[in-house]
Amino acid sequence: MxxxxxxxxxxxxxxxxxxxxxxxxxxxxxxxxxxxxxxxxxxxxxxxxxxxxxxxxxxxxxxxxxxxxxxxxxxxxxxxxxxxxxxxxxxxxxxxxxxxxxxxxxxxxxxxxxxxxxxxxxxxxxxxxxxxxxxxxxxxxxxxxxxxxxxxxxxxxxxxxxxxxxxxxxxxxxxxxxxxxxxxxxxxxxxxxxxxxxxxxxxxxxxxxxxxxxxxxxxxxxxxxxxxxxxxxxxxxxxxxxxxxxxxxxCIFEYVYFSRPDSISQNRSVYSVRKAIGAQLAIEAPVEADLVVPVPDSGVPAAIGYAQESGIPFELGIIRSHYVGRTFIQPSAEVRHLGVKLKHNANKDLIAGKRVVLIDDSIVRGTTSLKIVQMMRDAGAKEVHLRIASPPTRHSCFYGVDTPEREKLLASKLDVEGMTGFIHCDSLAFVSIDGLYKALGEQDRSSDKPGYCDACFTGDYPTTLTDQDELAPPADQFALLEERVS
Incomplete structure (x- = not known):
């Protein structure tokens, strides 16, 4: 399945x-x-x-x-x-x-x-x-x-x-x-x-x-x-x-991905924040390109912000089907591979021969980004530049979010150059942690009093993690103890 x-x-x-x-x-x-x-x-x-x-x-x-x-x-x-x-x-x-x-x-x-x-x-x-x-x-x-x-x-x-x-x-x-x-x-x-x-x-x-x-x-x-x-x-x-x-x-990730864009969180429009993140990303990671293409649906507001700030046209270069059930039986590896296109498909007439900036909200394992970039290549894109509307996800969440083990997070294993090679894109950039806070109306991330839980990006967990500490190997437990003592 x-x-x-x-x-x-x-x-x-x-x-x-x-x-x-x-x-x-x-x-x-x-x-x-x-x-x-x-x-x-x-x-x-x-x-x-x-x-x-x-x-x-x-x-x-x-x-x-x-x-x-x-x-x-x-x-x-x-x-x-x-x-x-x-x-x-x-x-x-x-x-x-x-x-x-x-x-x-x-x-x-x-x-x-x-x-x-x-x-x-x-x-x-x-x-x-x-x-x-x-x-x-x-x-x-x-x-x-x-x-x-x-x-x-x-x-x-x-x-x-x-x-x-x-x-x-x-x-x-x-x-x-x-x-x-x-x-x-x-x-x-x-x-x-x-x-x-x-x-x-x-x-x-x-x-x-x-x-x-x-x-x-x-x-x-x-x-x-x-x-x-x-x-x-x-x-x-x-x-x-x-x-x-x-x-x-x-949780800062409510603004990045979890909440619906038409929600209001902490008196801020989630949609407006996501557009602001995209604009900040355009300032921090500009690139010469022909189209800004969102990965639907979560990448759309940030892509609009990136396009408006950069002046590069926004286009729906990936079309999403909203009429596919959640699961289906996969009878073979060949059909399983084709199943990727059931939900999303490249708009080939737009993409062919173009330099494309793909906007997505995050990278977790990287397997999705790899497939999307290849989809753009197969559609005839001349260049594919991937821009991510959040900092690299390097740490697991223990506060009610399903996160892979840290060793399965791509950003915990590779730097940006390594991730670029893994995904096979022409360039890759993430919004900075300070840039994310700027999009939320703050000057930057205060290291001593951050206004959000951003542990998935920074590893700065705001509470004790008793169960995780008890599960950690002895060496890691001593490291945690030394870190807290210092």
């Missing part, structure tokens, strides 16, 4: 998207619409849990939102005016129904449902300790650790138990939780993963991206702040800040 989007296979993938509604008739149907808008954040599975004031109702399924939640017989049993949902692409835990969220448990305080975007970077250690104390896990997801920490907390109220649990976890999380008392939405103290709040009439809505609010007709109110807990009980909305204040470090 091979995915029919071979270009996206060589991308970093967000773990998931979450969406919650409190105080709306037909809340589950609204959640289904919101999840449609967040489908790009996770395509393995989807789930919705609702609460009708007395009982919780859940439907979870493998696959896309469409096909699972577009039937009346699926939505109708999800009664209630409160509901939350989740689309999943796994970074921790196996791909199986038992890991599909929202996860649900009956606690001493009543029912508890949770939808999680992110990754708990000390989940293995916490899980090991909980199992030793008698906890029985039903999934392999790191999210279930939070449920057990809430269940075993010695605090009396659910909110205090929940805060106690969050103070024991490290890493990145945006959470939407449902209890008999109301809905809780929160972000980790650094705000690594996104979460926004909206309003539709009297209903309060939470979502991973603002575009999901647009789809249901809700107004964007604000971002949930790093370290903030928003508690919704009927029409009463409370905000709590139980953690010590820290400088926020939201």
């Amino acid at each position: 091979l995915t029919t989007n071979p270009f996206d296979d060589d991308k970093l993938r967000e773990e998931c998207g979450i969406f919650g509604v409190s105080g709306a008739e037909g809340a589950a149907a609204m959640v289904a619409l919101g999840l449609h808008a967040l489908q790009h954040r996770g395509q393995e599975a989807a789930g919705i849990t609702s609460f009708d004031g007395r009982m919780f109702h859940t439907h979870r399924a493998m696959g896309h939102v469409a096909g699972n939640f577009d039937r009346d017989e699926t939505i109708r049993p999800l009664h209630g005016t409160t509901a939350c949902g989740h689309v999943r692409y796994s970074t921790t835990g196996e791909t199986s129904l038992r890991n599909v969220q929202p996860l649900y448990a009956e606690l001493a305080t009543g029912g508890f449902a949770i939808a999680h975007n992110g990754n708990i970077s000390n989940a293995m250690r916490l899980r090991r300790d909980l199992v030793r104390r008698g906890a029985i896990f039903q999934s392999t997801s790191d999210t279930e650790v939070i449920i057990h920490l809430v269940a075993t907390s010695s605090y009396r109220t659910l909110i205090d138990r929940f805060i106690d649990a969050l103070k024991q976890v490290e890493g990145a999380y945006s959470l939407i939780c449902m209890t008999p008392e109301g809905m809780i939405a929160c972000r980790d103290p650094l705000g690594i993963r996104p979460l926004v709040m909206g309003k539709l009439g009297d209903a309060i809505i939470f979502a991973s991206e603002s575009v999901a609010l647009d789809v249901v007709g809700a107004d964007y109110v604000r971002d949930v702040q790093p370290g903030e807990l928003v508690i919704v009980k009927g029409k009463d909305i409370q905000s709590h800040s139980p953690f010590a204040p820290q400088a926020a470090r939201p």
